[in-house]
Amino acid sequence: MPVIDRIAEYADELTALRRDFHEHPELGMQEVRTSGIVATLLREWGIETHTGIGKTGVVGVLHGKAQGRSIGLRADMDALPIEERTNLPFASKTPGVMHACGHDSHTTMLLGAARYLAETRDFDGTAIFIFQPAEEGLGGARAMLADGLFDRFPCDEIYGMHNWPNGEPGKVGVKPGEAMAGADFFDIHIRAFGSHAAMPHMSKDPIIIATALVAQLQTVVSRNVAPTEPLVLSVTQIHAGAAYNVIPSECTISGTMRYFDPEVARMVRGRIHDLAAGMASAYGVEIEVENREIFDVLVNDETLSHAMLAVAAEVVGKDNTVVTPDVKTGSEDFADMLRVIPGAYCTVGHAGTVPLHNDGFILDDDILPVGASIYARLIETRTAA
Numbered sequence: 001m002p003v004i005d006r007i008a009e010y011a012d013e014l015t016a017l018r019r020d021f022h023e024h025p026e027l028g029m030q031e032v033r034t035s036g037i038v039a040t041l042l043r044e045w046g047i048e049t050h051t052g053i054g055k056t057g058v059v060g061v062l063h064g065k066a067q068g069r070s071i072g073l074r075a076d077m078d079a080l081p082i083e084e085r086t087n088l089p090f091a092s093k094t095p096g097v098m099h100a101c102g103h104d105s106h107t108t109m110l111l112g113a114a115r116y117l118a119e120t121r122d123f124d125g126t127a128i129f130i131f132q133p134a135e136e137g138l139g140g141a142r143a144m145l146a147d148g149l150f151d152r153f154p155c156d157e158i159y160g161m162h163n164w165p166n167g168e169p170g171k172v173g174v175k176p177g178e179a180m181a182g183a184d185f186f187d188i189h190i191r192a193f194g195s196h197a198a199m200p201h202m203s204k205d206p207i208i209i210a211t212a213l214v215a216q217l218q219t220v221v222s223r224n225v226a227p228t229e230p231l232v233l234s235v236t237q238i239h240a241g242a243a244y245n246v247i248p249s250e251c252t253i254s255g256t257m258r259y260f261d262p263e264v265a266r267m268v269r270g271r272i273h274d275l276a277a278g279m280a281s282a283y284g285v286e287i288e289v290e291n292r293e294i295f296d297v298l299v300n301d302e303t304l305s306h307a308m309l310a311v312a313a314e315v316v317g318k319d320n321t322v323v324t325p326d327v328k329t330g331s332e333d334f335a336d337m338l339r340v341i342p343g344a345y346c347t348v349g350h351a352g353t354v355p356l357h358n359d360g361f362i363l364d365d366d367i368l369p370v371g372a373s374i375y376a377r378l379i380e381t382r383t384a385a
Contacts, residue, residue, distance in 0.1 A: 003315060004373045007116050014112045014368040019090040021104035022363075025079030025097045028134030029143075031056045034077045034107065038131050041111055045118035047129070050152075054143030059153055060129035062117055068125025068383040072158035072341065073375050074334060075110035076103045076135035085359040100361045102163035105368060107131060109161070112372030117379055125383030128153045130337075137185060137294050141336040150340055157304055158343035159378050160334045163350055163367055170370055171349035172312040175324040176305035179345065180298035181230070181258035182265065183331035184291055188213065188276055191286040194249035206251035207240050209283050214238070214253060216275045220268055232258040232329050233268065258329045260297055298335035301342040308344040311381050315373045330356075348374070 007014075017037075026034055035056045042049040048061040056077075084091050084098035092098045114129050130149070134140030164173075190210055195203035214235050225231050233255070240251035259265040273289050280287040309321045324347075334345050348371055350364035 003369045004116060004376060006119065007112055007369045007372050007376065010112070010115070011369045014108050014372065015365040017111065018104050018108040018363070018365060018368060021107060022099045023090045023093055025092050025094055025099045025104070026077075027081060027097055028078040028136055028138035028140060029055050031077045031133050035131065035133070038077070038107065038111065042114060042129070045115055047114060047118050053147045053149060054133055054140055056133040057140065057144045057147075058131040059149070060114055061153060062114070062121070062127040062129070064123040064125050064127070064383060065121055066124040068123070069156045070126040070128060070154055071379055071382045072128040072130055072153070072155035072343070073110055073113065073378065074130040074132055074158060074160045074337060075106035076132045076140065077107050078103055078134050078136055078138070078140065080136055080357060082357070082359050086362055088362065098359065100358060101136070101356050102363050103135065105163050105363050105371070106161070108368055109371030110375060112368060113375035113379070116372065116376050123380045123383045127379045127383070128155055135333050139294070139333070141333040145336060145340065155341050157382055158337055158341045159308060159375070160343070160345045161371055161374065162332070162345070162347050163363060163371075164347035165352045165354060165356065165361065165364075166349045167351060167353045168349035169351050169364065169366060170316040170320050171322065172309065172316055172320060172346050172374070173322045173324040174300060174305045174309050174344055174346045175327060176300050176302045178260055178297055178327055179300050179324075180327065180332050180335065181232070181260055181295070181329045182262070182297040182335070183295040184257040184265065184269070185294050186255055186257070186272060186292070187290045188253040188272075189288045189290070190251045190253070191288070192249055192251070192283070193285070195247050197245045197247055200247055203247045204283055204285050205247050206249065206285070207247070209279055209285060210238055210240065210251045210253050213275065213279050216279070217272065220271045224267065224271055225264060229264055230260050230327060230329060231264060231268070232256075258331060260327060295331035295333050296335040296339055298332050298345060299338060300344045304342055305344040307382065308346055308378065311377045312346065312374050314377055315370060
């Protein structure tokens, strides 16, 4: 069965809605406009709507024609702090903010499914539409959980999806079991002693210390972790100084760790602290390490992964579904929801190969009715299972 006919009929409206979200991106916990549009549309379609969950999160509840199971569908709404460089006619109008990860499409696909299901109600049980804020490292899933998400809206299963710019439109993949990495963010603050740039011998130069520490951090993966263990440790920011002729007193190094084994993660956290302490002692400065455990490892339920693929095959064809063999070192806070409710998370391929989180990323709008149809079929299929 291909894309649902009714959803195909309003595909142009979905495209317009997605492009509007794209043109007006909002960072995590600031999705006031986006969540307002979501809530308004859900109410227009006769869906019971709850707002302010996890600050800017929205939940819609739709009951089917008979008693049955409760199935959750989740989409994220936030954008990234990136200056868009696509030159699209509907490019971001918000300086320094861009939907470079496709969350505008996730929100639109879930709305497309909600509209169809509200029109037809050809399912048993209850559909729970979860529109989550702040997926990009700001704890949106945990905020919704702290607000009693699944106590207020119990779910038997939950599903999510992510667009994937792999140049294979309609290719749906699921990795059963461990699928995406857990993640930490870290900041290392070096407090040293500045001087005039013409008299560097008078300083304890934090930039020299920072560059030495960055080099040492790169040995953690290569010299402390088995080559067969998937692990990433990346330094992504260095901040110091404000003048050409001043050696600053402070420097901050920031980055991320991605892991699958919690014991390995604990060891790496310890090594970061040890290396920082060694550098502080060697150079006679203060170095403080601040670590935040942001994402859990995403674990898909084995049985529900295959159930999701079977539903996707009804939309894209069996030849376009695949059990993904490899884990991804990207992270996703849907993992926090999957720790509470069993479910699965898939990727849906689309045209274009510019990667996610790139300032030139362009989404293929043809994915919208595909994702909406998969979401809708999950409700029609799994509520009666």
